[in-house]
Amino acid sequence: MMPLTNWDWALDGWIIAAGSLCAVAAALLGNFLVLRRMSMLGDAISHAVLPGLAAAFFLSASRSSWPMFAGAVVVGILTALFTEWIRGIGKVDEGASMGVVFTSLFALGLVLIVQAADHVDLDPGCVLFGAIELTPLDTLSIGGQEIPRAVVMLTIVAAIDACFVILFFKELKISSFDPTLATTIGFNARLMHYLLMVLVAVTAVASFETVGNILVVAMFVVPPAAAYMLTDRLPRMIALSVILAVASAVLGHIGALTVPAWFGYQSTNTAGMMAVAAGALLMLAVAFGPRHGIIVKLFRRVVLSWSILAEDIVALLYRIDERGGVTRADYSNLRNMLRTKRISLLATLAWLRIQNEVALAGETYQLTAAGRTRAQGLVRSHRLWEEYLVAHVGVDANRIHQKAERLEHFTDSRLREQLSAETNAPQIDPHGRPIPEESKKWSRGESNP
Amino acid sequence: MNRAAVGIAAVILSFWISIIAVAATHPMAQSDSQGSITDRTVTWPTAEQWRRVLLLEDYNTRVVILSTTLLGGAAGMVGSFTLLRKRALMGDALSHATLPGIGLAFIAATVMGGNGKSLPILLLGATLTGLLGMGAILLIRNLTRLKEDAALGAVLSVFFGAGVALLGVIQQMTAGHAAGLEAFIYGKTASMGAMDAKLIFGAAVVCITMCILLFKELKLLCFDEGFAGSHGLPVVSLDVGLMALVVVVTIVGLQAVGLILMVALLVIPASAARFWTEKMWRMAIISAVIGAVGGMVGAGISALFSKLPSGAMIVLVCASIFLLSLIFGTARGVPLRLIRRLRLNRSVDRQHLLRSIYEVLESSNSLPTKGLSEPRPIPIGELLTRRSWSRGRLMREIRRAQRNNRVEVVDEGVLFTPRGREEASRLTRQHRLWELYLITHADIAPGQVDRDADAIEHVLEPKIIAELEALLATSVTDVPASPHTLSAIPSKTAL
Numbered sequence: 027m028m029p030l031t032n033w034d035w036a037l038d039g040w041i042i043a044a045g046s047l048c049a050v051a052a053a054l055l056g057n058f059l060v061l062r063r064m065s066m067l068g069d070a071i072s073h074a075v076l077p078g079l080a081a082a083f084f085l086s087a088s089r090s091s092w093p094m095f096a097g098a099v100v101v102g103i104l105t106a107l108f109t110e111w112i113r114g115i116g117k118v119d120e121g122a123s124m125g126v127v128f129t130s131l132f133a134l135g136l137v138l139i140v141q142a143a144d145h146v147d148l149d150p151g152c153v154l155f156g157a158i159e160l161t162p163l164d165t166l167s168i169g170g171q172e173i174p175r176a177v178v179m180l181t182i183v184a185a186i187d188a189c190f191v192i193l194f195f196k197e198l199k200i201s202s203f204d205p206t207l208a209t210t211i212g213f214n215a216r217l218m219h220y221l222l223m224v225l226v227a228v229t230a231v232a233s234f235e236t237v238g239n240i241l242v243v244a245m246f247v248v249p250p251a252a253a254y255m256l257t258d259r260l261p262r263m264i265a266l267s268v269i270l271a272v273a274s275a276v277l278g279h280i281g282a283l284t285v286p287a288w289f290g291y292q293s294t295n296t297a298g299m300m301a302v303a304a305g306a307l308l309m310l311a312v313a314f315g316p317r318h319g320i321i322v323k324l325f326r327r328v329v330l331s332w333s334i335l336a337e338d339i340v341a342l343l344y345r346i347d348e349r350g351g352v353t354r355a356d357y358s359n360l361r362n363m364l365r366t367k368r369i370s371l372l373a374t375l376a377w378l379r380i381q382n383e384v385a386l387a388g389e390t391y392q393l394t395a396a397g398r399t400r401a402q403g404l405v406r407s408h409r410l411w412e413e414y415l416v417a418h419v420g421v422d423a424n425r426i427h428q429k430a431e432r433l434e435h436f437t438d439s440r441l442r443e444q445l446s447a448e449t450n451a452p453q454i455d456p457h458g459r460p461i462p463e464e465s466k467k468w469s470r471g472e473s474n475p
Numbered sequence: 476m477n478r479a480a481v482g483i484a485a486v487i488l489s490f491w492i493s494i495i496a497v498a499a500t501h502p503m504a505q506s507d508s509q510g511s512i513t514d515r516t517v518t519w520p521t522a523e524q525w526r527r528v529l530l531l532e533d534y535n536t537r538v539v540i541l542s543t544t545l546l547g548g549a550a551g552m553v554g555s556f557t558l559l560r561k562r563a564l565m566g567d568a569l570s571h572a573t574l575p576g577i578g579l580a581f582i583a584a585t586v587m588g589g590n591g592k593s594l595p596i597l598l599l600g601a602t603l604t605g606l607l608g609m610g611a612i613l614l615i616r617n618l619t620r621l622k623e624d625a626a627l628g629a630v631l632s633v634f635f636g637a638g639v640a641l642l643g644v645i646q647q648m649t650a651g652h653a654a655g656l657e658a659f660i661y662g663k664t665a666s667m668g669a670m671d672a673k674l675i676f677g678a679a680v681v682c683i684t685m686c687i688l689l690f691k692e693l694k695l696l697c698f699d700e701g702f703a704g705s706h707g708l709p710v711v712s713l714d715v716g717l718m719a720l721v722v723v724v725t726i727v728g729l730q731a732v733g734l735i736l737m738v739a740l741l742v743i744p745a746s747a748a749r750f751w752t753e754k755m756w757r758m759a760i761i762s763a764v765i766g767a768v769g770g771m772v773g774a775g776i777s778a779l780f781s782k783l784p785s786g787a788m789i790v791l792v793c794a795s796i797f798l799l800s801l802i803f804g805t806a807r808g809v810p811l812r813l814i815r816r817l818r819l820n821r822s823v824d825r826q827h828l829l830r831s832i833y834e835v836l837e838s839s840n841s842l843p844t845k846g847l848s849e850p851r852p853i854p855i856g857e858l859l860t861r862r863s864w865s866r867g868r869l870m871r872e873i874r875r876a877q878r879n880n881r882v883e884v885v886d887e888g889v890l891f892t893p894r895g896r897e898e899a900s901r902l903t904r905q906h907r908l909w910e911l912y913l914i915t916h917a918d919i920a921p922g923q924v925d926r927d928a929d930a931i932e933h934v935l936e937p938k939i940i941a942e943l944e945a946l947l948a949t950s951v952t953d954v955p956a957s958p959h960t961l962s963a964i965p966s967k968t969a970l
Contacts, residue, residue: 063625069632124563132787136786246628247625298640318619320619
């Protein structure tokens with residue numbers, strides 16, 4: 027990586043501050059949008075406010091920010107309301123009604139803005155992509171300090187959002203997960219919904235005006251989605267989403283300065299790179315989330331299937347021994363009988379040998395003492411289940427093997443004792459094979475509650 | 476109903492306000508002495524210009540209008556399937572996902588010394604990242620706990636962010652200038668040439684043909700995926716095929732309306748068509764027609780008024796058609812549905828009134844049997860205890876029933892007409908048959924059945940009545956006795 031040669035805290039510090047504040051404000055609310063399955067609303071609102079900006083600009087015939095802010099917020103709230111009305115009274119699917127509303131409003135905004143195309147401040151490209159790089163240039167003087175206007179504005183918005191989330195945490199939580207319960211408990215779930223909409227609109231517009239549309243749309247969805255992959259608790263999810271939001275702002279800005287340099291260019295759009303950084307973090311969370319990550323889930327499934335295979339192997343070796351070793355327990359026979367993939371069988375056999383449950387004698391595999399104890403427990407479980415299924419459930423004797431084959435892997439010695447008691451401690455199973463004794467070591471180790 | 480009315484009013488009002496705002500700004504500009512802001516006049520086209528556009532005399536206008544019409548038709552057709560599949564916003568995410576592809580294709584072509592702005596290369600890049608975005612959405616949705624909306628939002632914003640970052644790099648490239656790539660974001664219909672038109676023509680023909688050939692399969696996919704699968708249809712391939720059609724329409728539409736507004740052509744015509752019909756094939760055709768009209772009129776307006784951007788005008792024309800459909804739609808239009816519901820409410824109220832009168836008469840043993848005894852008028856006060864209605868509502872219902880020749884109002888109270896009596900005994904009979912059915916066959920306590928029967932008595936068909944009669948073995952004419960005590964509403968008597 028190239029060193030950040032042009033790093034200047036007075037510039038880059040403020041850019042990162044503005045980006046982080048916008049990201050935090052959006053991510054705080056975004057948690058509830060993701061949970062309520064309204065993730066697209068941030069996108070819809072931030073496109074739809076365009077006519078609000080334009081109309082306010084025309085009506086006030088000035089480019090002062092307050093009328094434009096107010097106009098945009100009003101249109102933003104109207105977007106949420108129209109979407110809901112068209113869905114409710116027109117019986118149009120929610121996604122479609124959102125699509126109808128925000129594209130129509132955006133088109134209207136474009137028409138209005140093109141009327142003022144000569145005017146620099148209302149350039150659609152500028153409004154949409156944002157000019158976060160320019161934030162340090164537009165400053166306010168507060169207490170003798172020159173602070174960028176964007177930072178002041180976004181601090182206020184982020185503070186409002188944080189207060190809202192903290193004060194109404196319980197109400198937001200219940201109304202997001204179970205609106206009916208919220209209503210029965212006695213607070214107004216609809217009111218919470220509308221308050222959330224208003225704040226989403228305010229946050230979108232404030233960010234829109236200062237750092238651009240892309241950043242805020244991404245931050246409404248991506249950090250909360252990543253946090254959702256990492257935890258099951260709402261407070262933790264909110265905290266994580268804030269951390270991820272700040273991280274993507276910082277990484278995004280660094281990336282905007284350094285990544286193009288690898289290819290010989292100067293720098294690129296910071297807001298775009300912040301969205302990309304957030305996307306990269308989401309990808310990591312989706313892959314490696316501790317409980318819900320794709321790779322972790324895949325790994326867990328493989329481990330489970332191999333541990334079941336290991337149990338099947340020792341039980342099979344036990345049965346081969348029981349029949350007097352007519353079948354040779356070599357690799358190819360095992361593979362034919364277990365009908366499994368080559369790699370799984372090899373890996374599991376290697377693991378069993380490391381565990382010292384199976385030993386290789388020449389070509390054939392044999393159980394060690396430890397392996398035999400484990401196999402005894404498994405075969406005992408299997409046969410007790412068969413007996414139980416025939417005696418108590420009335421399953422046909424031809425069909426019990428499949429069921430017992432599944433159940434044996436989830437049966438411990440206490441359940442075996444119970445099964446044995448229920449079936450009057452049988453000596454042989456329905457197929458006429460002997461049921462092994464409970465191993466001493468195992469029953470001592472596990473039977474104490 | 477109140478909220479619905481407010482909603483309609485607000486939608487219409489704001490629509491017109493915005494229209495007026497557009498119109499109002501033009502004369503304002505002339506009086507605007509500052510003049511510094513901008514010249515906002517839209518000059519009214521001359522008769523000559525009208526003639527040239529309407530008769531498609533210019534080659535350029537002809538190409539543009541033909542292309543947008545075809546595009547609108549194809550998008551409307553494909554959109555009607557995605558709408559019913561509840562994937563309306565998928566198009567939004569897909570079109571945003573094309574931007575990084577356009578940027579990458581430009582960079583790759585320029586670095587390799589080719590022409591970065593060659594349309595096929597750019598569209599190839601757009602297709603690749605569009606498909607990548609689609610794959611990411613399907614992966615996130617199918618393999619993780621995140622829902623579809625989060626997948627759409629994440630892919631949309633991240634891909635678009637990447638695209639903007641790439642455009643930021645492109646702006647610094649010395650070789651080949653990037654101006655014109657923004658056309659893909661907002662659309663630039665005016666710069667469309669014969670090549671674009673051919674592309675759109677080809678894509679539209681492919682999409683419409685595919686939709687017609689696979690109509691039955693796609694219809695099954697949209698309405699009942701499980702059923703389609705059980706009939707041996709390749710559900711996954713069909714789904715991917717439908718998404719591929721969306722990608723194709725989106726890519727060729729980028730030039731015309733731009734990637735942000737492309738989703739409008741997929742969503743709005745289909746949503747509008749839904750108000751006019753309950754039949755899938757009709758909806759697909761109507762949606763295609765609305766899309767085509769939107770494309771034609773929008774591009775036409777844009778050709779007449781040079782300051783109105785065509786992409787936005789196409790969307791606004793479609794949105795106006797949507798609004799008209801919402802109001803006048805003959806199958807699901809909002810006023811129509813409100814009227815239907817009002818009618819149903821009235822008939823329910825009338826039936827409740829008639830049954831109440833019947834039950835009052837019955838409980839006082841003064842039912843006229845075969846017209847022998849003199850009917851007794853029921854005082855209003857007594858009826859009032861039967862239902863939780865206000866006096867005003869009761870009186871309104873009585874007046875309505877009187878107008879319909881079901882009851883007569885005399886000094887002492889209300890009397891049945893023969894017709895009213897007949898209807899009342901039929902209704903009471905239906906109500907009680909259902910109650911008896913619930914008690915004997917559904918094991919519901921007699922005290923609980925009244926409300927359940929209340930909900931269904933208004934919609935029982937003769938066929939079901941006949942079945943109930945057969946099940947309960949009752950004679951054809953009798954009104955069975957009520958299985959529970961007929962009392963006034965407790966809360967009312969307590970008052």
